[in-house]
Amino acid sequence: MKQQKQRLTLVLFFLVLSLGSAQNLPVVFESVEGRSEIRPGEVVVLQVFGTKYEKIEVALYDSSNRVLTRVPGYVRETEGLGYAFLPIPNTINAGYYRIDVILNVLGGQKSTIHRIIRVSPRTFPEERITLTRELTNVRTANPSLRARESEILGQVLFTPNPKNWFWTDRFISPLENIRRTADYGARRLFLYDDGTSATSIHGGRDYGGPIGTPVMAPGAGRVVFSGYRQVTGWTIVLEHLPGIFTLYYHLDSLVTTIGQVVAQGEKIGELGSTGLATGPHLHWEARVLIDTVDPEFFIQVPLLDNTYRIFYNGEIQ
Numbered sequence: 001m002k003q004q005k006q007r008l009t010l011v012l013f014f015l016v017l018s019l020g021s022a023q024n025l026p027v028v029f030e031s032v033e034g035r036s037e038i039r040p041g042e043v044v045v046l047q048v049f050g051t052k053y054e055k056i057e058v059a060l061y062d063s064s065n066r067v068l069t070r071v072p073g074y075v076r077e078t079e080g081l082g083y084a085f086l087p088i089p090n091t092i093n094a095g096y097y098r099i100d101v102i103l104n105v106l107g108g109q110k111s112t113i114h115r116i117i118r119v120s121p122r123t124f125p126e127e128r129i130t131l132t133r134e135l136t137n138v139r140t141a142n143p144s145l146r147a148r149e150s151e152i153l154g155q156v157l158f159t160p161n162p163k164n165w166f167w168t169d170r171f172i173s174p175l176e177n178i179r180r181t182a183d184y185g186a187r188r189l190f191l192y193d194d195g196t197s198a199t200s201i202h203g204g205r206d207y208g209g210p211i212g213t214p215v216m217a218p219g220a221g222r223v224v225f226s227g228y229r230q231v232t233g234w235t236i237v238l239e240h241l242p243g244i245f246t247l248y249y250h251l252d253s254l255v256t257t258i259g260q261v262v263a264q265g266e267k268i269g270e271l272g273s274t275g276l277a278t279g280p281h282l283h284w285e286a287r288v289l290i291d292t293v294d295p296e297f298f299i300q301v302p303l304l305d306n307t308y309r310i311f312y313n314g315e316i317q
Contacts, residue, residue: 041090048082055104124185160243167219168304182206203292204285213271233274249283
């Protein structure tokens, strides 16, 4: 009965899309196999098999045919399979969304495969953070420096290495003992010492602990950034798969260098309170290219999760 209701819901959704205002959407859809839903801030790992591809691109659309996010796919040469990691933005509402998988097949043929995915509701907490004058300056002073630092980090995140296939399984926690002090996706209001304020969305998870606590790699990866930034303090970035990064902020010290390959559980730094920090903690973040996702999602789900599989036999779909 439950499966019949889900099929009826999908049929009604397709009918509304084909008859309603979203006139540019294709009429024929197929539902994604595997998990029936996913939440904002999580990742759809698409596995494409059946033929060889020169290029894969995946995009997420809403019912108004608006692109919400677009990512490249990658071919893992050892398997001959295509993978794409599609982040579900933490700002979208629950509902049905369309995924387009665009394939450039060897020989010049191009095809687009359409799928529908259901995003389930997720509630994020709200936080009010009062900053001292010193921390207000950390967050607001030297805008040109902060812009340059953001540009440098963006260059790292927007240039994934298609050969960086270091880790495919689940992550472990980057700390031996976890004490959560801030959640992923929290809607934050910063109260500055001059009476003004600013809002932001928390892009990672914060774990409190003593300064000097070892911070470990949650999975094998290559160090692609290591250095000091005004707001994030001593910072490390690892790339585990092409375009799958984890970031570590406010460290007290670093024990890795750019280009170094680290193993799961290997120490990469020490917990600290550098940059914009109201106390000693690790800010742990995961990104698909530039988009933040919940890092603890990959503790529950392998990085190369095979739930969402698409077979393509070379015919136009």
